[in-house]
Amino acid sequence: MSDENKTVKLSDKDKKYWSNRIDSEVSEKRQELERAIELKVDNQIKSKYKKFVSTLKLASKLTALKKASKEYGDFVKFKELKERELKEKQKKLARDIEDVYNRQAKIHGWDGTYAGQYEDFEDFDRFLTRVCKDALHGELKKSTKEGAQLSKMDAQKQKMFDAIHHPKLLFKQMEFEKAMKNGFLNMGIVYNTLQISNKGGQ
Numbered sequence: 337m338s339d340e341n342k343t344v345k346l347s348d349k350d351k352k353y354w355s356n357r358i359d360s361e362v363s364e365k366r367q368e369l370e371r372a373i374e375l376k377v378d379n380q381i382k383s384k385y386k387k388f389v390s391t392l393k394l395a396s397k398l399t400a401l402k403k404a405s406k407e408y409g410d411f412v413k414f415k416e417l418k419e420r421e422l423k424e425k426q427k428k429l430a431r432d433i434e435d436v437y438n439r440q441a442k443i444h445g446w447d448g449t450y451a452g453q454y455e456d457f458e459d460f461d462r463f464l465t466r467v468c469k470d471a472l473h474g475e476l477k478k479s480t481k482e483g484a485q486l487s488k489m490d491a492q493k494q495k496m497f498d499a500i501h502h503p504k505l506l507f508k509q510m511e512f513e514k515a516m517k518n519g520f521l522n523m524g525i526v527y528n529t530l531q532i533s534n535k536g537g538q
């Protein structure tokens with residue numbers, strides 16, 4: 337029997353070799369054929385796509401979508417530009433207000449300066465309202481009878497504190513009670529005297 341007609345049994349090693357060889361040869365040829373097909377696709381897609389869309393009856397809808405997409409894109413672009421423009425305007429006005437306020441705060445002796453904490457109107461409005469309220473409170477303390485009474489009361493309070501903490505303070509019960517009562521009356525407070533012996537026993 338010739339070698340050509342001889343029965344051959346492949347070993348596991350031979351099977352593995354030929355399997356890899358087949359895969360390799362097929363893979364190379366497959367890549368070649370796939371590239372050729374892709375080239376044909378690229379050459380034909382434009383005309384084929386037009387017919388494909390027409391077959392699906394989507395030509396008019398796609399045209400409308402193209403227009404809508406452009407309109408939306410233009411709007412978003414315009415919106416972003418407008419947003420930046422308005423934001424810059426807001427920031428500039430906020431800086432201008434900040435500069436004016438800080439100058440006036442220095443002139444009037446208001447507590448603190450404004451260091452760009454806010455840019456929004458409501459935040460600024462709330463901040464300035466608080467400053468105005470504090471300033472008005474200070475003015476009214478100086479110009480109203482209530483303010484005058486507060487000043488008088490603070491001064492009298494300090495006098496009474498100074499008196500009771502004097503290191504050489506000596507007093508009689510009645511004299512002390514009378515002095516305390518008069519001190520409170522000078523502050524506009526009606527005071528019912530207590531026995532000194534009770535002062536520390538509450």
